[in-house]
Amino acid sequence: MRKSIISFCVVTLVLECTQAAFNCSAPPNFNNFDINTCCRTPELDMGDVPQKCDKYVSGLKSANSKYPSYAHLCYPDCIYRETGAMVNGKINMSRVKQYLEQHVHRRDQDIVTHIVHSFEACLGNVKSHMKSSNIESYKVLPHGCSPFAGIIYSCVNAETFLKCPPKMWKNERPCNLAKEFAEQCNPLPHVPLPSS
Numbered sequence: 001m002r003k004s005i006i007s008f009c010v011v012t013l014v015l016e017c018t019q020a021a022f023n024c025s026a027p028p029n030f031n032n033f034d035i036n037t038c039c040r041t042p043e044l045d046m047g048d049v050p051q052k053c054d055k056y057v058s059g060l061k062s063a064n065s066k067y068p069s070y071a072h073l074c075y076p077d078c079i080y081r082e083t084g085a086m087v088n089g090k091i092n093m094s095r096v097k098q099y100l101e102q103h104v105h106r107r108d109q110d111i112v113t114h115i116v117h118s119f120e121a122c123l124g125n126v127k128s129h130m131k132s133s134n135i136e137s138y139k140v141l142p143h144g145c146s147p148f149a150g151i152i153y154s155c156v157n158a159e160t161f162l163k164c165p166p167k168m169w170k171n172e173r174p175c176n177l178a179k180e181f182a183e184q185c186n187p188l189p190h191v192p193l194p195s196s
Ligand SMILES: *[C@@H]1O[C@H](CO)[C@@H](O)[C@H](O)[C@H]1NC(C)=O
Pocket: 023, 024, 025, 026
């Protein structure tokens, strides 16, 4: 018992030490380890929505065939519209929750609560930033959409990475290091926000 208390203290101490030690301008070297594999993506069946959005993005003037369409700024905008998660530029949280409950595979349902929390945290953060900067809504960019959906999408991914359920987390050193670095150096909303 005594021993476990001591080792717990040592672990906390080490964690705190490493957390405080990061220089945020110098991210750790992950040696090509793919950090995106650290939190397993839930199995999500979106039917023909990805195909529709692929077509939509390829039809935009800003389409670039060098990059996959899912990397386009307007891809999340299309995904959220097509799934009903976003209506008239506003995220509908009950629909987000309902959609995930209906379309994430049963064995991955654990992560739905985490994703919903990420949405709430990201929406709250971005909205309060917009309010404090007196921004009603983000302007439509020459890309063909407002960056709002893309911002929320990137934020939700980063936030879910930090709050990944243990059973979907790859408990390996580069992953834990990436998480500690992000916790210290990449606070909400995890992405740069436009100022107008
Ligand atoms: C942090 O890293 C940057 C970029 O490598 C470097 O210029 C800076 O001196 C470092 N700061 C500290 C406190 O080590």
